[in-house]
Amino acid sequence: MANLIRSDFYKLFRTKAFYFCGIIAALLSSLGVILLNSAINSELGISASLLGYDGVYALITGTGQATLFVTIMISMFVPNEFSFGTIKNIASKGISRWNIYLSKVIMSMFISVAYVLLCAIVSFAIGSFMWGTGDLTREVYLNIFKMLGLFLVAEVAVQSIFVMVGFIVRQTGGTVAVNLAIIIAVPVVVIPALNFGVQSLLKVEDFDSSNYWPFTYLSRYLSLDVIQEDVTVGLIVCLVFIILSTALGIFSLYKRDVK
């Protein structure tokens, strides 16, 4: 298992897309902060720092840019083993499919952490450069770590779904398409349909299915004052999704022949 993970890291660090996606994610998170600063300057004619904007605010807004690029990277890295046929080189060497799958889950976690931290650091640096760091008390530091920790849990939960899709679809193009469809279709179609169904048929008026969808917590956790209910429910939802999607992915890998 350790050798397989080391081999996956070796391949990842030699994948140009890993660096390319990272650079684009960092640029976009910086650009968001720069554009916000320009908009405030031109609209109000004052520095954004006077309105309370600081490096911590930039960090919060910039971190969210990571998700799309983590998704793209994982949508390529996982099914590439099937597209290139190299999964046969791994599966035929006496390595269990359980280990093959878990290695990719660990890679997805690493990519998530790398991109999230990169976006957070770059946007904080740019924001601090333009607006100052803000009041970095011990409490603020703790809240930033808490926010990044929660966000990473949500990110890993979301990416565990994409890893599962990669192992089921087994084609790079197909995986990207399905994952993008999940990102777009679930909040627009599935969640409203579920809400309507449960609210009208089961008469549960305050039901909101988005509370049980890990993507929701990507945005809810990007705050320094997340409410405790969201922390508890969100962590349970994310954990359930991580376990369920991993179990389904491993089941699919065991049940189907490797080609």
Next chain:
Amino acid sequence: MIVGLNNPTSGSIELFGSNNLQEGRRKIGTVIENPALYPYLSARQNIEAQRIMKGVKDKSITDDLLDIVGLKDAGNKKAKNFSLGMKQRLAIALALVGDPEFLLLDEPINGLDPTGIRDIRELILKLNREAGITILISSHILGELAKIATSYGVINNGVLVDQFTAEELKQKVKPCLKITVNDPERAVAILKDYLEISDIELENNSIKIYEMLDKSVEINSALESNDIIVQFFSKEDSDYENYFIKLMEGGAKNG
């Protein structure tokens, strides 16, 4: 199924005399269908990734393997820029990581040009002779197999139809004179007595003579002078394809 890519529906597998398949599979190198490589990695990096995955500590094997498969000068070239023959050789190098005792090559010469076929053939023979690796080749290109194989197993629709050695195969497909006559048993006796032919057999009322292939006139006149009516007389060359097709048809009928 041997290397765990397909799930068996029933039965059991033993590798190297043991039911511990995980352990057995570590001793097997494989190239299955198309060469499976990371196109964005160089030849050297492809081997390195495999070396790390197999937990081989000795880093020098990467260059050794490139040398063995004749890709030493192309070690830094990306696999996506390789010809099919080079990809196939690199795939064999990957299969050799970890010193396998057994190499399983599935269609290793498919799609290769004559030079590529010769290179792979020579590489396979070298690995067998110099490294002592047992190699199982699955192929439909029978003429090529005949140049390297020492033992054959013929599988049709998942059923092992026949097994034989290269010597036995040569015997089965060696050129012969095929004669159909009105009284085959007596004809065989005559040919043995008059012309002293010993390498002769009777098969489905046809006589097959594996010697005196250039003496068809003498054979014909010996039969006719003994009132044997020759209905069909032809010379048949070594035909592996024909032999295997017949074997398959037999297997299909039996199956």
